[in-house]
Amino acid sequence: MSYGWEPFFQDQVTLIEEEEPTIGRVVGVRKNSFLVTDGNTEILATVSGKMLHMADGLFPAAGDWVMLYESMITRVLLRKNILSRGASGGRGKLDAAAYKQQVIAANLDTVFIVCGLDQDFNLRRIERYVTLVYNCGAQPVIVLTKADLHDSPAHIVCEVESIVFGVPVHVVSAQESTGIVSLGQYVADGKTIAMLGSSGAGKSTLLNRLAGGEVQRTGAVSSAVGKGRHTTTTRDLIVLPQGGMVIDNPGVREIAFWDSGDGLSDVFPEIERFAQECRFGDCTHLAEPGCRVLDAVATGELQASRLDSYHKMKRELEYQELRHNTSADRAEKERWKDVSLKVKAIKKARRYPARKLL
Template identity: 60%
Template sequence: MNNSHPLLPMGWDLNFETHPDLSENDTRTLARVTGVRKNRFHVSNGEKEWLATVSGRLIHRTDGLYPVTGDWVFMNDTVISEVLPRKNALSRGAAGNRGKQAGLATEEQVIAANLDTVFIVCGLDRDFNIRRIERYLTLVYNCGVNPAIILTKADLHPTPEHFVSEVAAVAFGVPIHPVSAKDSTGLAPLAAYLSPGRTIAMIGSSGAGKSTIVNRLSGKTVQATGSVSESLGKGKHTTTSRDLILMPGGGMVIDNPGIREIAFWDDEGGIDTAFPEIERLAGECRFSDCGHTHEPGCRVLHGVSTGEIRQDRLDSYHKMKRELAYLSQRQHKSADRVEKERWKGVAAKIKAMKKRSRNG
């Protein structure tokens, strides 16, 4: 694929050219999903955008690879026939499918695919919550994507640097940007994430200012915005869909509806990355299976007593560890149940065949 190919500004890179079905003689059209509307999809090949549906085969697939915003797909005219393997996917436990424990889910919801960075957006009003930021970081790291933290509404405080320091204490090495979309303060550094072909997804609570940032970065109103309730400190879901929005500098932004529950789905080591100071001291514990709760010779508990680790930070770590362990247990049980049902069906067929053989 040459440097002038129309898909390059859409984020195409060489990683996708390793797809076994991709060849010079392939007559199918390559496109990227730029928006999802229930059973309708907006797709673009870099030169034009059109509406599409999915093939029946994709609808009935059991591997979960169903088109989402940011996916690369093969098109047969107006029908999506195949989704190319993703380099990453931002996903969470689906809302409304919670398990027995709060924050857990029994189904996966893929939010967006093939991302370069995820902006974790948090307002410096009632939306500000360190524990929530820790959960967002764990979620993003589990998905294999690089995070950046955007602290909006910095104009509400004379010294927003205090909040930056508080976040930096739990977000080791993560870029943190205090911004005010009201007067565009702090927005200039965000342009570096939006170089041509790069894709950003934004996640955060309703009313955190995600859509306002998109409008400021684009230089025009492309997303509806709403006010935040002064009594409740909550915003309305002004963004109801996930669209890939092209920015003036050539990058792309996927705005997302506000997330009320940050439910995990996969455990891909994100918690280890989000809590590096605990993982570092855990390697010095007397016992390799130390739970860091009461065990003798626990280096982590010693770190709490000496002030190396804050108790609330360790409590947050334990809470997410329990959630991820419970989630893993549920998923393994579900997989075992599926396998048992499959063999139960096979056994029933064999029994029926033997019965017909005897009666024959």
């Protein structure tokens, strides 16, 4: 089994000047250790002290390929993509946005956005999930679970497809095992999938059906609030009988963005299309005369809720990009300040050389 090993990673190893380095993939993340497999055996590894003190070094996450020295991780290979979000507690106001990145998984082929057809269903949340996945450079697939609890799942599919153009939408009932076969195309040998969704959305139950047995504990959902407990508390990469791998994740309470990218244009293509007909090239679609986007809302061509959601996410992403750039500028200024101090110290040493002892 390849565990998803690709030429992209092999090329990196070829350039590393070490004799036959031990390579493994992170299949489990614990509090202070990582479960790593080389394809045959699993090793409980820790991170080397050098990596802990590398400010710009990669820190292992589920799905990462790493280099090992005995039971110590010495290097993380460059990732082909990374799924991350702002750490919980940062949403609400722009000036209270997340200041810390939470890495969910790395080196993915597909991300299952799991949403239950009960009180968990929310179109605006699905928009945010898809934008998050696109920004991280991964491919989203929407999986609507608990189809047995809804009278007209086909109608819901139409609603979802109308806001996520081109994203595959699958309806499944894990309890009745219907629709599971349609997901087989994503879990082929060597493919890696991550699952995102709120607590009680049915991620662990779906994983158990894909695996053909219970590999993750499941829990009941409160009938009062429609929310479940965090039955999944760790991030583990689980190998399926088909050869594919699934990274299950704890339920997500807040969908805070961290990376800015092209996800917004992918999720709102109709707004981007209308925007090309605006009178002004820098139209913000708020109150400008000749705004084709606002005209589309007035004529019913575009839902007002879609535009509101677009503006909200656009503000968050712009704020994140501004903050990242500010942090980068600050780091660059600190670096040059350090260089300047060293240069001054060298000049001073040359101007006032130490007297030789007689």
